[in-house]
Amino acid sequence: MTRTPIKLPSAVLAISASLFVACQGAVPNQVLTKPAPVSEPPPASLRPALWPYRPSTQKQSFVIDQRAVIAIRSDTNTRTDSVSSHAELAFVVAATGGVSGNVSAFAVRMNALEASVPAGLALPFPFRGDFSTRGAQLEFLTPRDAAPCASNPLSIVQSFRDLWLRAPDTLRVGSAWNDSASYVICRDGIPLHASVHRSFRVTRATERDGRLVLEVARAARTSIEGTGAQFGEAVSITGTGSGELTYQIDPLAGEIVSATGSALLDFSMRSRLRAQAVHQTAEIRIGRT
Numbered sequence: 001m002t003r004t005p006i007k008l009p010s011a012v013l014a015i016s017a018s019l020f021v022a023c024q025g026a027v028p029n030q031v032l033t034k035p036a037p038v039s040e041p042p043p044a045s046l047r048p049a050l051w052p053y054r055p056s057t058q059k060q061s062f063v064i065d066q067r068a069v070i071a072i073r074s075d076t077n078t079r080t081d082s083v084s085s086h087a088e089l090a091f092v093v094a095a096t097g098g099v100s101g102n103v104s105a106f107a108v109r110m111n112a113l114e115a116s117v118p119a120g121l122a123l124p125f126p127f128r129g130d131f132s133t134r135g136a137q138l139e140f141l142t143p144r145d146a147a148p149c150a151s152n153p154l155s156i157v158q159s160f161r162d163l164w165l166r167a168p169d170t171l172r173v174g175s176a177w178n179d180s181a182s183y184v185i186c187r188d189g190i191p192l193h194a195s196v197h198r199s200f201r202v203t204r205a206t207e208r209d210g211r212l213v214l215e216v217a218r219a220a221r222t223s224i225e226g227t228g229a230q231f232g233e234a235v236s237i238t239g240t241g242s243g244e245l246t247y248q249i250d251p252l253a254g255e256i257v258s259a260t261g262s263a264l265l266d267f268s269m270r271s272r273l274r275a276q277a278v279h280q281t282a283e284i285r286i287g288r289t
Helices: 152-158
Strands: 060-074 077-093 099-110 125-130 139-141 176-187 190-208 211-230 233-250 255-270 275-288
Touching: 060 255, 099 152, 125 152, 139 152, 139 176, 152 176, 190 233, 211 255, 233 275
Parallel strands: none
Antiparallel strands: 060 077, 060 275, 077 099, 099 125, 125 139, 176 190, 190 211, 211 233, 233 255, 255 275
């Protein structure tokens, strides 16, 4: 009997989890042989210990670039692919905290092929997200089709979750909070149930070109699982991921200035005839337009 390989879910990098590595070591005692230099006083904008934070209700536009390297091991063979995506979108945050916007550009590139818009995706497309409870991430809908396995737009918007965070009303260096979400995305007809837990911490305050910027570190843990059928065979998928992302946030404007991070995802796909293990590393860069 000829074994049919399990089809790799396309654009797996849409399952965004982040690699968080925390390392602390003991600091040896130091002997000062001369007086420590007197530091300059901090800029006026950094002197307050607290800064109010209100999400901006003005229209915001972003570019999101993601790149993943995917190693697929099946039996004794290993194949490595690269997948990258480029997205452009704009949105407005409502007074209630929900968002509504449009994705104007989205293209995916596999290996050395030319970047292209996924088949069946019509651009631009709208999206909307609302908060159901405090501590939860946005829940998204796309008016054209809300069914995960029939909606490319919905799966794409799910991959942009790092654009939105629900910070406390007041921030200081050391402020910390958490959020979580459970949602369904679809890859090649298989619904994947994803659970994401994120933790945030303000690590420092700086001033850039007269603008106050807070640096926020985000750590995330992700788990995925799903079952479906490919080529007439039942397929199951399970996996876990983790990652890190560093935001530059303007608290006075209530906006993300930029963000960069990395992600790690390991998952397996099994059918009656075959098993595949997938190891994915990814990078994400968020910028303003």
